[in-house]
Every structure is written in C-alpha cells, then in structure tokens.
Amino acid sequence: MAEVVVVGAGLIGLGIAFELAERGVEVTVLDRDEPARAASWAGAGMLAPFSEELPDDAMLTLCRRSLAMFPAYVDALRERSGVDVRFRRDGTLHVALDDARLAELAVDAETYRRNGGEVAMLGRDDVLAREPLLARNLSGAAFVANEAQVDNRRLGRALLASCAERGVRFERDADVALECDARRVRGLRTRHGFTPARTVVNAAGAWAGELAGVPPEARVPVRPVAGEMLAIALPRNAMRALVWLGHRYLVPRDDGRLLVGATVDERGFDARVTAAGLHDLLDAALAVAPALAGFAVVETWAGLRPGSPDGRPFLGTTALEGYVAAAGHFRNGILLTPITARLIADLIVDGRSDGLAPFAPGRAAAGALAAATNHVA
Ligand code: GLY
DSSP: OOEEEOOSHHHHHHHHHHHHHHHOOOOOOOOOEEEEEEEHHHSSEEEEETTTTOHHHHHHHHHHHOOOHHHHHHHHHHHHHHOOOOOOOOOOEEEEHHHHHHHHHHHHHHHHHHOOOOEEEHHHHHHHOOOOSTTTTOEEEETTTTEEEEEEOHHHHHHHHHHHTTTOEEEEEOOOOEOOSSSSSSEEEEEEEEEEEEEEOOOOGGGGGGGOOOOOOGOOOOOOEEEEEEEEEEETOOOOOOOETTEEEEETTSSSEEEEEEEOOOOSSOOOHHHHHHHHHHHHHHOOOOGGSOOEEEEEEEEEEOOTTTTTEEEOOOSBTTTEEEEGGGGGGGTTHHHHHHHHHHHHHHHOOOOGGGTHHHHHHHTOOOOOOOOOO
C-alpha cells in the first residue's frame, strides 16, 4: 500500500510529495496530465506577498513565512536536481503614470510597510535610471525591495527531478475517484485499478473541487479563475524589477523574455487565449512601457488559478479521516509551495497542525466563508 497518494502533480502536489519523501514516506503522485503543467506552468512566479491583495493577516503570515523559506528551498532543490530555478530578489515597482496615482501609491506604501515590505518612494529620474524602458512621462513609483520571483517552469522541473530522485512514483490517469468507507479513506480508483492508501492529499489545483467520490461534507469549494498571459522578447537584462500594474504585471526573465500577465476571469474550465485578453494585457503594458511596442510577442498562454471563496487555501484534515486538502491557493500557489509542503508533511508525518487553523477545510462546510477582497492593512 502507498502510504500517501497525492492527487495533482502541480507545484503544490510535487512540493508535498518531495517533502514527504524526504521524511521517508512512500508517495505516489497521480495526475490527469503531465506533471508541473496547468497553473504551475502558466504562472509568472512572482513572490510578492506585499503587492498582492491578500484577504487577511493569516494569509499574509503564511505568504511571508513561505517567502522567507525560498532561499534555502531553492538551494536544496538545486542540490537534489541540478536545476537552478532562477530565484531573483529584484523587488517590485508600482509605477504611477500621473500625480494622482502617485499620491495613492504613497498611501499604499504605508500598508506595504506595515505588512513587512521594505518600501521606498522613487521619483521619475530614479525609476527611469533603474528601468529605462518605462514611460518617460511617469510620475514616480513605490518600490518594494523585498519581493522576488522564480521561474516556475524551472521550479516544476526541479521538483519533478527531486521527487524522482527520492523514489516518488508517478501515475497518469484522467479518471480518478476517491474510495472510502463510512469512516475513512481507503484509496483511489482509476481506470487502471485500485490504489490503496492510508492518506490521500487533494492538491488538484483548479480541479480540486471536482474529485469524484468525496463525501459532500469533505468537499472543498475550489473554482477555476482563468488568467491569460503573453511574453515579449527583449534584450537580456533590459528590465530587472517586477512592474506592478494593479492586477496586471510585467515579469522580466533571465533569458530576456518579459512576461505580461494576467487577466482574471471567472468563466469555468476555459483556458483559451482570447483577443480581448491580449488586448487588455498589451494595453496595460504599453501604457507603462511604450518602448515595448517594437518588440516581438513570442508566446501566449492561459491557465486556471484555483480560487477559494475567502481567498485562503484549504489546508489540512477534512471531515473524512485520511483525506487531506491542499488546494485553493488562487494567485499565490508558487509562493506558497514551500510552506504548504512543510505544513502538510508536519500534519501527515507528525500529526502536527500548528498554523493550519485559519485554513481548515471544515470552514467550508461550517459556512464560515466570507468573500474576501480587502487588502491587508
Ligand atoms: N500570481 C499572479 C496571478 O495569478 O496572476
């Protein structure tokens, strides 16, 4: 019997599998698709807990803990896998194109500071000295120095190789159902047969709410939220910082590609790239950096974020013994990979649930969910 079966081979599932395998647990990972695809592949890899709109202090604390884990995490993965995931702490620029926006940013900067951001207000000349491709007529920016990025596609490769090196088994099957008796989980049924397991972890991202066979009281209400993106080819190092444009952003990669993301659309399991989506992204990007107009668009893609009703993920034990949730990370799955892996492994291996209470999956059944939109103050 596999001790643990993880459903979902995205970064969250791979991170949990790797952490469990490091602690000596026998793990199987099951996915409908290739590992490290879907949102894990589609994301931009921003590690930006101060710039992101987080619903509350519990989520901010979780995100900050995970950000602090990254330097050691990427070193450990490089040692295991040989893959450099290009962790870069170049900070985030929130650019104001006019004085009214700059005044708003000065207020936002206080919030970022209170939340732990290392923030400086920069004038036009300072901003343009750092990032010459930005609009010459901008008014200034708020710069959050302690935010970072990783190349999430490389992070996927690193985790996959690290899991393989630790003996994690992988299975691919689109047709998966949880099997349980009146008391607890028994394992998973696939087209290929039955895989018994002591613990099943649902890390199925946007599909986490769809897993068949889960009793209603143990379900997690995760829904897909589409994000479209594109990449522009720039000369290497033509930009360094993340540039934040409300919900949209520019993310410069080491290879010269500039990622432009992302739309936020509730339209079910629809991961198409649309004309309206590209229009929206290019509009925002060219407003803040008109010099991008002459460069080539080299890639477009879309992914489905796993949304949760209150903006917090579902982490921990459910109403069904042996069935654990690790899903609903919405815009912060890449950032939250190390801390999610640690907390879920602490739970499964040592029975410890420290830090998990605000993320309890049971809050869904208990009706304790409120829609979250407020920036942490
Ligand atoms: N993490 C940014 C996004 O989901 O678009």
